[in-house]
Amino acid sequence: MTSNRPVQDWGKLLGDSAAVSAMLDRLLHHGHVLKCGPRSWRTKSDLPDQEAKG
Numbered sequence: 001m002t003s004n005r006p007v008q009d010w011g012k013l014l015g016d017s018a019a020v021s022a023m024l025d026r027l028l029h030h031g032h033v034l035k036c037g038p039r040s041w042r043t044k045s046d047l048p049d050q051e052a053k054g
Contacts, residue, residue, distance in 0.1 A: 001027065 007024060011017030
């Protein structure tokens with residue numbers, strides 16, 4: 001599962017904090033959270049092409 005939103009915002013986004021908390025508890029029990037940073041890998045890799053066109 002991937003998301004561009006922090007886990008803390010999921011309750012507000014989905015509208016049911018209790019259900020989201022239960023879902024995350026089950027997903028993260030044996031899972032791993034990987035954070036790639038604030039910048040998008042897609043936009044980071046697109047920068048050289050955009051600079052060459054500009």
